[in-house]
Amino acid sequence: MAPRTLEELKRRLQKLNSPSGDIKLGKRAMKALAQMMDKPDEVAVASISTLAADTGVNASTLSRLVRKLGFESFAEFQLIFRNHLARTSRTSFYSDLVGQLLEEEEGEDKATPASLALMTQVAEEETSNIAQMLKGLDLEALEKTVTLLINAPRIRVYGLRQAYTVANLFAYALGLLRADVSLLGNPHHGIAHGLTELSEKDVLVVIGAAPYTRGTVAAARIAANRGMQVVAITDSHGSPLATEASLTFVAPTSGTWYSNSMAAFLVFVEGLMAMVAGRLGRKSLNSLRRHELLIDEVNHEL
Numbered sequence: 001m002a003p004r005t006l007e008e009l010k011r012r013l014q015k016l017n018s019p020s021g022d023i024k025l026g027k028r029a030m031k032a033l034a035q036m037m038d039k040p041d042e043v044a045v046a047s048i049s050t051l052a053a054d055t056g057v058n059a060s061t062l063s064r065l066v067r068k069l070g071f072e073s074f075a076e077f078q079l080i081f082r083n084h085l086a087r088t089s090r091t092s093f094y095s096d097l098v099g100q101l102l103e104e105e106e107g108e109d110k111a112t113p114a115s116l117a118l119m120t121q122v123a124e125e126e127t128s129n130i131a132q133m134l135k136g137l138d139l140e141a142l143e144k145t146v147t148l149l150i151n152a153p154r155i156r157v158y159g160l161r162q163a164y165t166v167a168n169l170f171a172y173a174l175g176l177l178r179a180d181v182s183l184l185g186n187p188h189h190g191i192a193h194g195l196t197e198l199s200e201k202d203v204l205v206v207i208g209a210a211p212y213t214r215g216t217v218a219a220a221r222i223a224a225n226r227g228m229q230v231v232a233i234t235d236s237h238g239s240p241l242a243t244e245a246s247l248t249f250v251a252p253t254s255g256t257w258y259s260n261s262m263a264a265f266l267v268f269v270e271g272l273m274a275m276v277a278g279r280l281g282r283k284s285l286n287s288l289r290r291h292e293l294l295i296d297e298v299n300h301e302l
Helices: 006-016 027-037 040-045 048-055 059-068 074-088 093-106 114-135 139-151 162-175 191-196 214-225 240-244 263-280 282-301
Strands: 155-158 181-183 203-208 229-234 247-250
Touching: 006 027, 006 074, 027 040, 027 048, 027 059, 040 048, 040 074, 048 059, 059 074, 114 263, 139 229, 139 247, 139 263, 155 162, 155 214, 162 181, 162 203, 162 263, 191 214, 203 214, 203 240, 214 229, 214 240, 229 240, 229 263, 240 247, 263 282
Parallel strands: 155 181, 155 203, 203 229, 229 247
Antiparallel strands: none
C-alpha cells in the first residue's frame, strides 16, 4: 500500500535505506526521493518536470519511482505533500499525529505486548533518525561551525516550544566551555532587545522543526539581515530556518510519537559540544574546573 501521509513516507524511506528493505531503488531515484523529502513545501506545488530538473533526473524516473512506492500516479504522490502543507498551516499538528498513533495501535498484532512493541518501535525510529542525521552531515559546515562557536565574541541560541529544551541544553553546554553564551532574549526585555546587543561578528543558533514558529524564523531573518552568522539546526533543508541560515544541519524528526522526535537533535548537539571541547583543549578543561569549583562553593554555602 502507498503511504497515506508524509510521516508514513518518511518511515518508508527509512526502510528503503536499510539492508532489509522490501523495495529496491536505484541510487539516482533514492537521491531524488531524499531531496524531495527535504523540501516538502516545494514538492506540494511544483510540476513533475520542475522537480525532475531540481533533483537531476528525468520525469519518467520520478513516475517509475512513485509507482514502486505504491502510488498510481505522481499526482497521488504529490497529494500527501499538499495535505502535509495544509496540515502544518493549521494548529492540529499534534492531535493529527496522536490520531495516527491510535489508528496504528488498533491495527497492531495483539500477540505482542503493546507497551513493549510500541517502546521498541519508538526506539528503532529514533535510531534511524540519528543514522540519517549522521549520513547527511556536511563535514565542512561542521568544522566551520566549531570554529565560529569558539571564536565569535557572543553566541546566542534560540528555540521555542519543544525546541526550547534543545536550545537550553546547547546554551548550557557551550556556556560550560566558553564565556558569553546564552539563550536569546530576556523574559523582561524581549527578543528585539536581545538582537540589538549583537554585532556582525556574533553568532545566532536557531533550532526548530515543523510546525515552525514565526518568532524563530523572524529572529533568524533579522540576524542574517544584520550580517550575523546564523546556524540552523532543523528538520529539513526546505525549512524556513535553513533559508535564513549560513550553515544548516538537518536532524530528522519522523516517528510514532505524537510530536517531533528530538533524539537526533540532542545527539547532534552533544556531538558538536564534544568537538568544541576537543578543539579548545586545556581551555575547555580549565573552564570546566572553574565551574566545578563554583558548584562546590555553592553547595557548601547551602
